[in-house]
Amino acid sequence: MAKKRKRKIWLYVLVAILLLLLVFIVYFKIVTRIAPPTELHPDELGFERVKVDEDYYRCEGSWLRKNDFGLWELYIEGKPLELGVMNGLLTSELVKSQEDAFVEQIKVMIPSESYLKFLKYFTAWFNKDLDSYIKQEYLLEIYGVSGFASENYEFIGDKYDRILNYHAAHDIGHALQNLNLVKCTAFGVWDERSSDSSMLIGRNFDFYVGDAFAVNKILAFVNPEQGYKFASITWGGMIGVVSGMNEKGLTVTLNSAKSDIPFGACTPVSIIAREILQYASNIEEAMAIASSRKSFVSESFLIGSAEDHKAVVIEKSTDTTLLYDPGMDHIILTNHFQSDYFKSTPLTIENMENETSVYRHERVQELIQAKESFDYTDAAELLRNRKGKGGKDIGQGNEKAVNQLIAHHSIIFKPEQKRFWISTHPYQMGSYICYDLDSIFRYASDVEQEKVIVLNDLKIPSATDYTINDFNLLNIFRYQADEFKKLIAEGDSIPDEDAVIPLFIMTNPEFYYTYDLIGQYYQGKGDVGNAVKYFKLALSKEVASADERKNIEERIQECSDE
Template sequence: MKNILFSLLLIVCSLGIFANYLGTAIPLDIKDGSGPPAIFIERTANSHRHIILQGASYHRGLEFGKYTSDVLRMQETLMVSKLDQFIGNSFVQKIFFSTLMLWFHDVDKHIDRDSLEEMQGISKYAPDEFQRLTTNYTRQIAYHGLHEVGQMFVDEDRVDMGCFVSAIQSEQNKWVIGRNFDFDIDGIFDREKVMKWVYPQEGYAYLSVVWPGMVGVVSGINDQGIYASINAAGSDDFSRVGTPTTIVVKNVLLKARTLEEAILIFQNAKTFIAEIFVIGDRKTNRVAIIEKSPARMNVKILTKSEVTANHLESEIWAKDTINAKRKTELTSDLRKKRGLELITENTYKDPISKTVQILRDRSLFDGRQTHLGNRGAIDSMIASQSLIYDMEKNILFVNLGPGTIGKYLGYDLTASFEKKYPVVVKELSADSMTTAEYISWQDSMMKVIEGKRHLAKNECRQTGEILNLLTKKSFVHYDKSRLAGDYSMKCLDNSAQAKIYWKEALAFYPPYEKQRRYLEEKLK
């Protein structure tokens, strides 16, 4: 028996070494690292953080890493702490990472050299303390697959991720695109976002609203008037590896001058997740929704106002089981339905104000009873980016935060690209909710999550203390009501009181089908 166990241990160790050998990215031999120093503009109470990058790709990466190294450390520390919560054992963590490295060992072969060089530059300023996981350069590549891995959990009740886009027209039939990018880990990606202005040696200049360390793009516009953003989706189609979709979008901004050129780049890209891309072409006043999986792609040129969330809608996905689950069991269709309710006219006299109204909408469709933070709402209080693009005037409005409640600053992109410096020309006013109220709501929501963890460990005293605190604050949320019901049953053995809370939770229309099923079973 000992010999068998020893043999198994040798096999596991050998696989780990093999995985690390295959999965560790080999640094590039870089010939050109030239370029002018970056211009870095720090964030203030009434401005965004900006970085203006020029020159060779490796040089741009070095400058990006140098000016944002403190935030790189914060972000990675937070992400690793989340991993520690998910997998507490360091040995199991190593097996997990080795498995991922073996699975995705050749992902760098699907990433263009320009992007890899920039990642290698950034990696010089990545925190060395996490080399216990793998090298700084390998981690930079891996984090660009975070969107692909996270996509599997988008619109699930375990994590706060999701996206929404609206496209409406003015009375002159000019398009205005609005977008909420919902990705919240303790609010860090909202607070620390950066306006990244890139002036490459080859290709078109572009603006990416992104985070320190990120080469890929989730929302951006180039100096040719091509807008591009991504919404995660899901499909039965499978590919082990491919180009991260954020890198595909980056290459669209770098290389596309027209909508047709952008579509061709998407067609030729080998991706390994399903995604929804919204593309705008300012010169021809056209907007397209591209639905793409590893095996299929559909392009829809918009002829009227439209909204999209996190499920695929073309007929080619009619029999796709994962997409059907996204639509019927999760929140994407709820947000889509609410968006369509808000688009009551073909054109709008003030499409900017209408788009703000849509992006800040916190109600459920069909007049269902709700409260702040329902994931079935368009604005579920987790937006790390909220953007509005006025295609006619070439102005991009970006939220100051927190979430959608603060002001939006409008940048004249024509003037900004010409001057190689951000030019603010407009502001959109803040929401009626104050920053203090928003932060108080977020703190209460974190208390609910903490209470759920305590109850899972049968820590009744701590759970009760949290519920008492939330009651004093008059905090309302379906998860809080469900927690109170579960606590009443598990800790107080009071089924009558538990059912009152469960009924209250169900009345708030929890957005996930499994949540509603759970409560319905409890109330039988």
């Protein structure tokens, strides 16, 4: 009798646990579901895309086409929902391929299925209030784009939830572990530092989530119903801004900074940048917008203003927004805060001591000081520079270089002339092509198929010191480095390693990471003699960061203890 009673009690407990679990699942689904900003489905607007020619589409007064340099040029106009629907309809294949590339790279970066599932639910919970921090007009625009997203990722979330959350991907990376996806470099010169005294701004957007992610870059020309017309360099599904200029000659670019761990959703930094670009005409207005929004993470907004004839940095942490103005004829921005208040904080000090930001800042200062003045071709030369301080060869792809050969895009602005130059493949080593914002918006809605909107006479030629052989060699190095990492993880051996390892070294002989990988390979095999030899060779090169140097030194110690 007692045993039956115990079984009944355990049965009741089990049923109660299952009911609680069911209640929790239902509750989780309810509180994490983000309702669309309108009941109107994007299809109900009745827009249709017309294919005019190969890689050329039109819809009403909006259009998308691929230029001779491989860049997609997009023009959209209208109210917020119309902007989103036009964008999504015209770029539907690009939206889908971009999500394919993003999800595939996330799987490469996070191979654990269990951690990916955790990430999915963490993101859903973390961002459950995300829509309350984004203006209604941008929610409508994102919703419009999301109607044309892929059907293949419903297991991650519905289309609107996914596209909305992708706008916070950069911020979520910080939220999880300060992921080093972004190590950008930017600078500006004016007055005596500029060859014609007008302002010149350049930046490398070194945001890397796989090569496929950077294949289909979109140059978006946006004519919103409210606010200023603007141009932005973006990708399929993205309405936020990372680099752009508006019709008033105001420019915005983003550089990440080391951040506190946030505990809930706020406004994604790309959406803050979008609002600045659409509604600010000068530094004061940009600062007012940035100050009015609470961000997920710490970020630096480099603001160039034709009206103010200078560039400044808006430094924004999760609870403080400050303006940094160097008070000189030039400005440099990498990935650390520079204002008196922020540069003394523990996070900034840690970042400056352990990461590559200070080194790149000092390298840009060297390059600026080496020239009397800059024009747009000089700006491209600086942004393409692959050497370390003092012109030292630090290997290809070193994070200490201004040009790490991973850039999604590189861009040069002349705000007072409202012109900009955007890089073409590969990275920033191909031609930079020029656009004039005023002339584009003058006839954008009536542009004809054969109309070339690139200013070919102002094109910056491809880098002469970077050949197809250099490009191929770097790709071989990166492929072989990935193979080494697989061998290290699986504990396998290289067939004919005496021949393979010297060939691997030849692909990138001055890069510390080449020797670090070989050392790790030998350490995994138990060959501590060769492991220590290559670890010491790695330390003899320019190691990217203090943390990386410490890791290599610890591996040497591990070998000594064996």
